[in-house]
Each structure stands twice: as C-alpha cells, then as structure tokens.
Amino acid sequence: MKQKISLPPLMRRLLWPLLIVLVFAGVLLQDRLQLWYYNPARTNPDKALLLLTTEWCPYCTILRHSLQQSNIPFRELDVETSKEGRLAFRASGARGIPVTLIGQQYVSGGLAPQLKAISDAGYPVVISIPDEVRQRMQPH
Amino acid sequence: MSQFQAVIFDMDGLMLDTERIALACWDQAARIHGYQLDPAIGLGMVGLNTRDCVRWVKSVLGEDFPMEEINVTSRELYHAELDRDTPLKPGLLPLLQWLEQQQIPRVVATSTRHEWAQKKLRKANILDCFQGMVCGDQVSQGKPHPEIFLTAASRIHVEPAACVVLEDSDPGVRGAHAAGMRVIQVPDVKAPSAEVLAFGHPVYPSLQQAHAQLQAWQGLPR
Numbered sequence: 001m002k003q004k005i006s007l008p009p010l011m012r013r014l015l016w017p018l019l020i021v022l023v024f025a026g027v028l029l030q031d032r033l034q035l036w037y038y039n040p041a042r043t044n045p046d047k048a049l050l051l052l053t054t055e056w057c058p059y060c061t062i063l064r065h066s067l068q069q070s071n072i073p074f075r076e077l078d079v080e081t082s083k084e085g086r087l088a089f090r091a092s093g094a095r096g097i098p099v100t101l102i103g104q105q106y107v108s109g110g111l112a113p114q115l116k117a118i119s120d121a122g123y124p125v126v127i128s129i130p131d132e133v134r135q136r137m138q139p140h
Numbered sequence: 141m142s143q144f145q146a147v148i149f150d151m152d153g154l155m156l157d158t159e160r161i162a163l164a165c166w167d168q169a170a171r172i173h174g175y176q177l178d179p180a181i182g183l184g185m186v187g188l189n190t191r192d193c194v195r196w197v198k199s200v201l202g203e204d205f206p207m208e209e210i211n212v213t214s215r216e217l218y219h220a221e222l223d224r225d226t227p228l229k230p231g232l233l234p235l236l237q238w239l240e241q242q243q244i245p246r247v248v249a250t251s252t253r254h255e256w257a258q259k260k261l262r263k264a265n266i267l268d269c270f271q272g273m274v275c276g277d278q279v280s281q282g283k284p285h286p287e288i289f290l291t292a293a294s295r296i297h298v299e300p301a302a303c304v305v306l307e308d309s310d311p312g313v314r315g316a317h318a319a320g321m322r323v324i325q326v327p328d329v330k331a332p333s334a335e336v337l338a339f340g341h342p343v344y345p346s347l348q349q350a351h352a353q354l355q356a357w358q359g360l361p362r
Binding site: 059062069109110111112113115116119120124125126127128129133134 | 174175176177178180181184200201202203204205206
C-alpha cells in the first residue's frame, strides 16, 4: 500500500516558487557556462587575431581587406550565421561590429581603434579600401 | 573651335609640383599617428578641399579616424617642405609669358586656402602673373561643384563659355565641365577616370602640349 508523503504547510507553500527559482538559476547558469565556454578570449593564442564580423558591414569589409592585403593571418567568426560567433560577440561585451580580439584582449568601438591596436600589437597593417567600396563612396 | 578670352589655372599639381609632396607628407603624418595607409586613399583626396577630404575619409574609415590630427601634422610637414622649395611644373613659365603677351587674363581657382595659396604662389614667384584668385575657403562648395570656376570667371568679367580651365584632377575637370567651360587636363599623380575621359576634352601629359593646344585655339600655329 502506497504511503502518501505529506509536506509541512510552509514547505508546501514554498515548493513552486523554489522550483521556479531553481529553473531560472539553471537557465542562467547554463547561459553563463555557455558564454564562458564559447568565449574565444579563453583559448585564443597570444597575439593571434580573431575578427567578429558580419558579411554586410562595410567596416568589417575594410578591416578584412586590409589584413588580407597586408598578409596578416587572422581568423574570423560571423556573429549572425554561426553560434560560435554569436556567443563570442556576447562574451566580448561589445555593442557593435566589427570586434577584434588580439590575444585575450577585445578591441571594439570603431574601425580606427581596432586598426591602431592591431598595428600596436606589432602587425604592420596597411589600411586598404576595396575597389567596390571606394568607387561607391568616392565623391568624384 | 572659337577663341577664348581668359584662362583659369588650378594650382597644386597643375602649376606647382606639390601634389607628390602633399601625398608623401600625408602618408608620413598618418604613420606618426600610428596608421599606415594604402596610397590609393591619399590619391582619392587629390583635387578635393580639406573639408571634403575629411568628410570622405571619415565616411569610409569612421568618425573616430583622427583625420583632423593627421591633417595638422601633415600640414606642418608640408609647409616645412615647401619652405625649402616650391617646384614649378615644366612649361608653366613660357605659357604664362605667352598669355601675358597675348593680353589674355589669368585667374587661379584652387581648393587650397587663400592664405596658403598666396604664400605658395609668392614663394614660386608667380603671384603677380594672375589677375585674380579664388580659393577653397572662399566658396561654399568645393570642386567638383562649378562654383569656384564661375566665381573666377565673374572676377574678370568673362563669360564662362569664353574661359579655358587648366586642371590636373578629375574633380576639377568635372567642375569646369559643369561650369560650361572648355577644359584641358594635364594629369599629375592620378590618371583620369574613364567617366571623366568620356567628356572628350583634351588630355596632355605636360603643360607644353597644353600650351600648343591653346595656341591652336587662338588660331596661331602650334
């Protein structure tokens, strides 16, 4: 014969709120763990360059083109089309793209500071504008 | 082709061999501020006034690109360089002498600021060769807008259609064309674009050939 477990009245009242709190805490913990796990600053080798970009952003195009033209090796994650990129962008704390990770240091907030930081890190980056961007934006 | 009554001269890159110096100084200034730039970016600024250069570079590289600081450094380097020497383009002096003999008025239309344009022309000993000067800071819209050329023509009371403009850059050629003036292009550091060449104006590698073209338009033997 089954014996019914009876909880004290106070416990019975707190059971559902406690469960809800536990579920939220679990979700939050999972999110934090995921951000920690996917944060490329954790695993990026010293001085290695990683760009967080999108395909359509013009500053991303100029940054990518400049590094390619200067023969500077880099890795790139698309923050829209890859989970890794999306979580890396969240982990960076940046509010806009592109974001450059140099070793373990994120640099964001505009193209110029990122190019300067890359240069200061010892990479001789030559700022270069792709022809299609130049033709579109040239005033003459 | 009918005869012309006045000639409007661009200054940097057309009369003075200074575009090369300006580009080298801009490149050096950018390096001083921690940036290395593709020469194409400097070439993209040829023929534009300072305001339009700043606007263009910031539109491409972002508002936080320290264009103003680089410009200040570049200007210091440039003026130090020009204090040493202000080189003239080959063929300029014979052309100015011929126009003087023909009593054809000459005006300068340059994107450079008035104070500096005057200094440069004085340093090059050709300031007195001109009856007027319209500078980048004296017009509300720079080249390729026609305002600077129309203002230059009105200073000497000559109809735009009776003026010939000598220019090295595409924005200048576009402006002269928009002003309804005849134009001869003598490219300097940057070759004309296909769109500009489509205007069908004469393009010559030196002022000597431009001089011969002007003589031909006046009905004189080349």
